[in-house]
Amino acid sequence: MAAEEGQWVLMATGRSPTNIAVIKYWGKRDEALILPVNDSISVTLDPDHLSATTTVAVSPSFPSDRMWLNGKEISLSGGRFQNCLREIRKRARDVEDEKKGISIKKEDWDKLHVHIASYNNFPTAAGLASSAAGFACLVFTLGKLMNVKEDYGELSSIARQGSGSACRSIYGGFVKWCMGKNNDGSDSIAVQLADEAHWNDLVIIIAVVSSKQKETSSTSGMRDSVETSPLLQYRAQTIVPNRVLKMEEAIKSRNFESFARLTCADSNQFHAVCMDTSPPIFYMNDTSHRIISLVEKWNQSEGTLQIAYTFDAGPNAVLIAPNRKNATLLLQKLLYCFPPQHNDLSSYMVGDKSILSDAGLNSMEDVEALPAPAEMKTPTQKSKGDVSYFICSKLGAGPKVITEGTQALIDSVTGLPKGV
Ligand SMILES: Nc1ncnc2c1ncn2[C@@H]1O[C@H](COP(=O)(O)OP(=O)(O)OP(=O)(O)O)[C@@H](O)[C@H]1O
Numbered sequence: 001m002a003a004e005e006g007q008w009v010l011m012a013t014g015r016s017p018t019n020i021a022v023i024k025y026w027g028k029r030d031e032a033l034i035l036p037v038n039d040s041i042s043v044t045l046d047p048d049h050l051s052a053t054t055t056v057a058v059s060p061s062f063p064s065d066r067m068w069l070n071g072k073e074i075s076l077s078g079g080r081f082q083n084c085l086r087e088i089r090k091r092a093r094d095v096e097d098e099k100k101g102i103s104i105k106k107e108d109w110d111k112l113h114v115h116i117a118s119y120n121n122f123p124t125a126a127g128l129a130s131s132a133a134g135f136a137c138l139v140f141t142l143g144k145l146m147n148v149k150e151d152y153g154e155l156s157s158i159a160r161q162g163s164g165s166a167c168r169s170i171y172g173g174f175v176k177w178c179m180g181k182n183n184d185g186s187d188s189i190a191v192q193l194a195d196e197a198h199w200n201d202l203v204i205i206i207a208v209v210s211s212k213q214k215e216t217s218s219t220s221g222m223r224d225s226v227e228t229s230p231l232l233q234y235r236a237q238t239i240v241p242n243r244v245l246k247m248e249e250a251i252k253s254r255n256f257e258s259f260a261r262l263t264c265a266d267s268n269q270f271h272a273v274c275m276d277t278s279p280p281i282f283y284m285n286d287t288s289h290r291i292i293s294l295v296e297k298w299n300q301s302e303g304t305l306q307i308a309y310t311f312d313a314g315p316n317a318v319l320i321a322p323n324r325k326n327a328t329l330l331l332q333k334l335l336y337c338f339p340p341q342h343n344d345l346s347s348y349m350v351g352d353k354s355i356l357s358d359a360g361l362n363s364m365e366d367v368e369a370l371p372a373p374a375e376m377k378t379p380t381q382k383s384k385g386d387v388s389y390f391i392c393s394k395l396g397a398g399p400k401v402i403t404e405g406t407q408a409l410i411d412s413v414t415g416l417p418k419g420v
């Protein structure tokens with residue numbers, strides 16, 4: 001296996017974005033393989049704002065596979081991690097690192113163990129799809145370390161076995177997860193519909209809504225919906241196939257009106273399925289509903305759609321504007337209704353903070369001077385603290401290898417996470 005002493009550590013680091021579905025995946029036809037009941041479509045978010053970074057290391061001195069997430073060791077014994085590791089190992093090839101004098105043969109990989117360290121640049125398990133970025137990054141980076149040559153479609157089907165939505169984070173831009181027909185899941189893969197440059201005017205504002213309750217996980221929520229919701233069957237068989245075609249067309253022709261209409265309708269139908277589940281699942285809260293109402297009233301008053309909204313399995317609002325102008329107008333309305341609790345404007349906006357100055361919001365005085373949104377007929381209550389913070393982002397690229405050694409999360413000498 002080379003380097004006689006057996007003391008070497010070989011590493012790879014990658015970064016993968018998260019994604020937000022505009023046509024939702026909700027329901028599995030096979031729990032173990034994670035095969036969905038319908039196709040879904042997502043947009044990939046800018047990895048500078050929402051992504052997972054993962055370093056994977058291999059060394060003959062590692063006695064077992066281990067993983068650290070955000071600095072804390074976590075168990076890899078779960079089926080999802082095991083499935084991803086097994087599927088990637090199966091496809092591993094010869095690796096030569098002449099500089100280090102390392103030569104790993106295909107058949108060696110079964111005997112070697114890996115250390116994995118990952119870090120999310122946004123809150124984990126907070127309804128911002130950390131599992132999507134995380135499993136896509138794990139599969140992508142292991143693939144690089146092990147010299148896996150399979151195409152991105154194949155990688156997406158491995159990431160899918162970590163978390164369904166992760167298969168869509170293998171690409172940037174607009175992505176479709178084709179549900180497939182085969183029982184072995186071989187055709188349940190993601191494909192890129194268009195890259196992030198195709199429609200780069202879109203601005204994405206996420207309202208991270210404060211929530212104290214622990215939500216029902218997507219995995220168990222969708223299992224309950226499959227078992228009990230008649231609306232889910234109707235949605236998967238009758239509504240989604242047609243909606244997916246229309247969404248593909250809207251994306252292709254950059255038709256925001258159609259894109260926004262389909263996105264809002266699909267988010268609302270997904271939450272209707274949750275309500276149709278027994279017992280019903282409530283992911284959105286009162287703040288989510290107020291944000292929907294704000295956007296709907298504005299859209300109605302203009303007669304054309306100004307903003308699209310979508311909500312995953314949690315109360316956070318993902319708002320998509322067709323351009324910077326609409327994004328700044330939206331921000332003014334949002335900050336009128338949801339001013340920062342701690343009078344600190346700068347930490348209230350994460351990501352592309354320049355949207356604040358574009359919206360003329362340079363200080364708390366500017367926020368206090370905002371007029372009530374004209375379209376809100378009843379006096380609008382201002383509520384501090386209902387939104388924790390906003391993230392301003394845009395469409396982004398797919399997974400990337402990070403070559404700078406300084407960004408690696410594992411120490412190349414000890415083989416342990418840096419700082420441990
Ligand atoms: N960077 C990562 N690398 C590998 N696995 C990760 C990473 N981040 C999160 N995960 C996995 O995803 C799990 C969290 O997924 P969960 O579905 O609960 O939250 P979420 O994806 O942030 O939110 P939601 O699915 O509601 O949008 C973690 O417990 C871990 O197993």
Ligand SMILES: C[C@@](O)(CCOP(=O)(O)OP(=O)(O)O)CC(=O)O
Binds near residue numbers: 025040163164166
């Ligand atoms: C509402 C959703 O975000 C559901 C995502 O579900 P997950 O991919 O988290 O579920 P598992 O496959 O069980 O891991 C919609 C979507 O992303 O399409």
